[in-house]
Amino acid sequence: MTSPDSDGLLAEQLLRLTRRVHRIQKRHLEQRGLGVTPAQSRLLRTLAHYGSPPRMADLAARLEVVPRAVTTLVDALETAGKVRRVPDPANRRVIRIELTDDGRATLRELHAARRSAAEEILAPLTDGQRALLGGLLDTLVDGPAAERCGDAPA
Template sequence: MDTPDADGLLAEQLLRLTRRVHRIQKRHLQSRGLGITPAQSRLLRTLAHYGSPPRMADLAERLEVVPRAVTTLVDGLEASGKVRRVPDPTNRRVIRIELTEDGGRTLRELHDARRAAAEDILAPLTEDQRAVLGELLDTLTEAGPPGAGSPTP
């Protein structure tokens, strides 16, 4: 009798959990009527972490997507008034992306929706189990790409 591939089973469990997380987050986003896709949500959260408005190329690099994907996301968010394109003060040919006041409000709503989704997802776990899960996830996310060696502090 073949023994199950433990790593393969874990990988499948992680994929199923990822899909479940996306479904639950999408449901919470839709229930709040924000009209934001998960990809747009990710761009807004990323944008909020910059001290000054980034270039679209900076966003593409941080999001690990092609620049064209960022353009599409920014177009939709700009049309809904969540972000705006502004010229770089030192180089008028460079366009930067900044959060609008409405975008800031939406970001706060997104934070609340993500927190509610996390509560749904983590509800079956005890506090101790959540702590262990957090440590395990930290280990996995800090490991870096395969063959990269130890993460840098």
């Protein structure tokens, strides 16, 4: 059984690792010169998971941010040519957001930057340690606590 002190230490280690992952990913993004912020890259990745172009309200809900924050991100990405606003064919008053070809190319670069960052972060681990870490993370991501807070996959 773990003590409260060891749980606190684990929580601190997870937070430190998360901050390190963000710093390394940000550096890899900057090295590629994509001109995309981490928040914009998150929106592009989220947008790519929709089968059909979502409404901004859908993106805000998925990203767990206020709609105004999505508007700001979409404005910048639209100016950069990575997304476009399109009218909903069923309701012309509804505006949907879709990736452009440049947005899809940027998304491929973002994936490559994330892979490079992951390789850097995981470099000290053996294959066995990576497999063990993956299993442990799956347990934490998909476990009962994730279900209680709504983070478990549907």
